Amino acid sequence: MIIGFLGKGGSGKSTLATATVRYLQNKGYRVLAIDADHNMDFSFNLGADITSKFLGSDPYLIKRYVGLSDSAGFLEAKEHALKKGVGFKLNPPDEFTSQVTTEHEKNLLLMVAGPHTEIVRSGEHCSHSLAAPLKTYLPLLQLEENEAVVIDERAGTDPVATGILNSVDLAVIVVEPTINSKRVAEQIKHELKIAGVRFLTVNNKKDGMEADTKRVTKEIFAYVQ
Ligand SMILES: Nc1ncnc2c1ncn2[C@@H]1O[C@H](COP(=O)(O)OP(=O)(O)OP(=O)(O)O)[C@@H](O)[C@H]1O
Numbered sequence: 001m002i003i004g005f006l007g008k009g010g011s012g013k014s015t016l017a018t019a020t021v022r023y024l025q026n027k028g029y030r031v032l033a034i035d036a037d038h039n040m041d042f043s044f045n046l047g048a049d050i051t052s053k054f055l056g057s058d059p060y061l062i063k064r065y066v067g068l069s070d071s072a073g074f075l076e077a078k079e080h081a082l083k084k085g086v087g088f089k090l091n092p093p094d095e096f097t098s099q100v101t102t103e104h105e106k107n108l109l110l111m112v113a114g115p116h117t118e119i120v121r122s123g124e125h126c127s128h129s130l131a132a133p134l135k136t137y138l139p140l141l142q143l144e145e146n147e148a149v150v151i152d153e154r155a156g157t158d159p160v161a162t163g164i165l166n167s168v169d170l171a172v173i174v175v176e177p178t179i180n181s182k183r184v185a186e187q188i189k190h191e192l193k194i195a196g197v198r199f200l201t202v203n204n205k206k207d208g209m210e211a212d213t214k215r216v217t218k219e220i221f222a223y224v225q
C-alpha cells in the first residue's frame with residue numbers, strides 16, 4: 001500500500017505520516033518512508049540526520065536508468081513495468097533503490113527528496129520538480145503484501161498537480177480545525193477527484209497529540225485494509 005499525506009501547511013502531515021510509519025512498523029510492515037518536502041520534517045521526525053543521499057529533482061536519471069525516453073510520463077512508466085518486467089523492490093532493495101535510500105532502521109527505508117538542488121536554484125527546473133523522479137519510481141515499485149510506502153508531501157494542492165499522487169492507493173488529507181485548513185482541504189479534494197485518486201480526510205489537533213495520532217493511524221489502517 002502507498003499512502004500520501006496532504007493538507008494545509010502546519011496541519012500535521014509530517015506528524016501523522018511519522019505516526020503512520022511507526023504504526024505500520026509495529027504491525028510488522030517493512031516501510032519505505034518518502035520525504036517529499038524540502039523542509040525535511042519527516043526525516044527529522046524519524047530521527048534522521050541530514051543525509052548525503054538524496055533522490056533529487058532530476059527526472060531523467062531514473063528514466064534513463066529504466067530505459068524510458070525523457071518525455072515518458074506516468075502511464076508509460078506503468079506500461080514499461082508490465083511489458084519489460086522492470087521493477088523496483090524493497091527487500092532486498094534493488095540497485096537503484098539502494099542508491100537513493102538509507103536503511104534507516106530495521107525494516108525502515110528512508111528516501112529523501114532533499115533540499116533545493118542546484119538544478120532548481122539555477123532556474124532550469126521549478127522547485128515543483130522536487131521529487132519528480134517519484135513519478136517514475138512509484139509506478140515501477142513492486143510491493144509485497146507486508147510492505148508499505150508512506151509519503152510526506154509538501155503543503156497545499158501542488159503535490160496533486162505534479163502527478164506524483166497518481167501512484168498512491170490512498171491520499172490522506174489532514175485537516176486542523178481552522179477555516180483555512182478546511183478551505184485548502186476542499187481544494188485538495190477537488191484536485192484529487194479530477195485526478196481520480198482515492199482519499200480520506202482526517203481531523204487533527206482535535207483531542208491532543210497522542211489521542212489524535214492514535215485515532216488517525218487506526219482510521220487510516222482500517223481504511224486501506
Ligand atoms: N495532534 C496534534 N496536537 C498538537 N500539536 C500537533 C498535532 N499535530 C501536529 N502538531 C504540531 O503542529 C505543528 C505542525 O505539524 P507538522 O509539522 O506535522 O505539520 P505539517 O502539515 O507537516 O507542516 P508543513 O506544512 O510545514 O510541512 C508541529 O509543531 C506539530 O508538533
Ligand SMILES: [Mg+2]
Nearest residue numbers: 013014037041
Ligand atoms: Mg511537514
